[in-house]
Amino acid sequence: MSDQAQVRRDVATSVLSGHDRGEVWETDLAPGQATALHHHAMEDVLAEIDGDRIAGVLPEGSEPETRPGEVTGVGAARPSTCRQG
Numbered sequence: 001m002s003d004q005a006q007v008r009r010d011v012a013t014s015v016l017s018g019h020d021r022g023e024v025w026e027t028d029l030a031p032g033q034a035t036a037l038h039h040h041a042m043e044d045v046l047a048e049i050d051g052d053r054i055a056g057v058l059p060e061g062s063e064p065e066t067r068p069g070e071v072t073g074v075g076a077a078r079p080s081t082c083r084q085g
Helices: none
Strands: 014-019 022-026 044-047 054-057 071-074 081-084
Touching: none
Parallel strands: none
Antiparallel strands: 014 022, 044 071, 054 081
């Protein structure tokens, strides 16, 4: 795993895999639960595996949603939070 593969418990549940080109983080959110505001050091891909849907809440107020089976890209260094349901 990369040196940066330290989980922020207010953002992710665990780091599943990682190296210098990317990391795979798992985030397990209860319905209505949200992560802390954070930014991504690298380009980010959000994949909703199961559950209802997850919204990426961006500073300008938009909330693009990702539903189970969908994948969404998130730009690097863009502050955001994720909310389940």
